Amino acid sequence: MKYSRLVSTGRALPRQLVTNEELARTHGLDTSDQWIVERTGIRTRYRAAPDENATTLGEQAARQALETGGWAAEDLDLIIMGTTSSELMFPNSAVLLQAKLGIPGVPAFSVEAVCSGFLYALSVADQFIRSGQAARVLVVGAETFSRFVDPRDRSTSILFGDGAGAVLLEAADEPGIMVTRLHADGRYAELLYFPSGPGRNFRSMQNDYLIMQGSRVFKIAVQKLGDVLEETLRAANVTKEQIDWLVPHQANLRIIEALAHRLELPMNRVVVTVDQHANTSSASVPLALDIAIRDGRIQRGDLLMLEAFGGGFTWGAALIRY
Numbered sequence: 001m002k003y004s005r006l007v008s009t010g011r012a013l014p015r016q017l018v019t020n021e022e023l024a025r026t027h028g029l030d031t032s033d034q035w036i037v038e039r040t041g042i043r044t045r046y047r048a049a050p051d052e053n054a055t056t057l058g059e060q061a062a063r064q065a066l067e068t069g070g071w072a073a074e075d076l077d078l079i080i081m082g083t084t085s086s087e088l089m090f091p092n093s094a095v096l097l098q099a100k101l102g103i104p105g106v107p108a109f110s111v112e113a114v115c116s117g118f119l120y121a122l123s124v125a126d127q128f129i130r131s132g133q134a135a136r137v138l139v140v141g142a143e144t145f146s147r148f149v150d151p152r153d154r155s156t157s158i159l160f161g162d163g164a165g166a167v168l169l170e171a172a173d174e175p176g177i178m179v180t181r182l183h184a185d186g187r188y189a190e191l192l193y194f195p196s197g198p199g200r201n202f203r204s205m206q207n208d209y210l211i212m213q214g215s216r217v218f219k220i221a222v223q224k225l226g227d228v229l230e231e232t233l234r235a236a237n238v239t240k241e242q243i244d245w246l247v248p249h250q251a252n253l254r255i256i257e258a259l260a261h262r263l264e265l266p267m268n269r270v271v272v273t274v275d276q277h278a279n280t281s282s283a284s285v286p287l288a289l290d291i292a293i294r295d296g297r298i299q300r301g302d303l304l305m306l307e308a309f310g311g312g313f314t315w316g317a318a319l320i321r322y
């Protein structure tokens with residue numbers, strides 16, 4: 001039996017950092033640093049410049065993961081990217097990334113599951129490795145969600161930022177990734193969506209912005225994530241006390257605290273980075289993972305629970321022995 005082992009991680013953030021105060025002042029928002037910190041935990045986010053996008057940020061994160069793992073790009077036999085902000089409508093961002101890495105012929109595709117994109121991509125990569133179809137996989141989450149929000153809308157523009165995270169997985173005799181669980185429920189599409197695309201209102205796309213019913217998203221996220229965390233623990237026959245680190249989707253500190261409460265996990269075993277980079281959608285879990293590995297919180301052998309929740313709704317979790 002083959003499993004996926006987590007070899008290394010990497011991350012990238014755009015050059016421009018924007019504080020709450022700068023965001024409010026620049027766009028004349030009726031809000032304050034205090035309101036944003038109290039309701040979301042967010043203090044700063046990064047905004048991509050015109051020459052930065054999911055491919056360039058994904059490449060930086062991927063190269064850092066490769067260097068840390070001691071791999072060359074040529075060692076990869078598969079690239080999967082979670083992104084909803086692909087540089088172009090097509091080719092997909094993973095293919096554009098493959099070209100930048102200079103490894104023609106290596107299969108590459110994107111998974112679009114909004115903020116759950118990385119969890120979905122990780123789960124797909126795990127299936128490829130378990131089935132013997134791939135042995136060395138690059139999984140990336142990269143987004144430029146700042147381009148989807150109306151900068152004048154205080155209820156959404158404060159929440160999102162841009163960035164990328166990457167992990168390398170390799171085939172191993174022991175886990176590694178113990179269990180992944182994915183879910184979706186399209187009946188909730190209208191609570192969080194972007195109102196145009198190739199199939200609808202395409203020509204108005206550049207004037208459209210993300211639409212969200214924040215407080216309803218909040219409540220359902222806490223419920224669904226709590227359920228999938230318990231389901232994942234049951235599937236792995238692991239108790240919540242055995243989790244060393246919860247690495248949650250970094251959307252809102254209050255959602256993270258509600259989940260920690262439901263799992264009865266003290267906050268000193270929860271990785272929180274949302275204060276630094278806001279909600280970077282599918283980049284948020286690999287960003288948090290990389291930050292906590294590099295600063296020494298997460299150690300080899302630790303048991304990690306990853307989770308994410310996004311538009312759709314989509315959600316999922318992964319239990320990993322690091």
Ligand code: ACO
Pocket residue numbers: 030031032035036039040114115154155156158159192212214215216217218221251252279281309310311
């Ligand atoms: N500054 C000041 N006031 C604000 C701001 C702001 N930035 N944003 C909203 N308000 C106001 C509202 O207008 C409302 O005013 P009203 O009572 O006069 O109508 C009041 O604050 C309360 O609004 P709520 O929406 O009830 O506030 P809530 O405490 O729910 O916080 C928030 C809003 C932060 C958006 C919260 O609902 C949230 O984080 N929801 C989850 C959203 C999310 O994480 N989405 C992404 C997850 S999925 C994914 O990652 C793609």
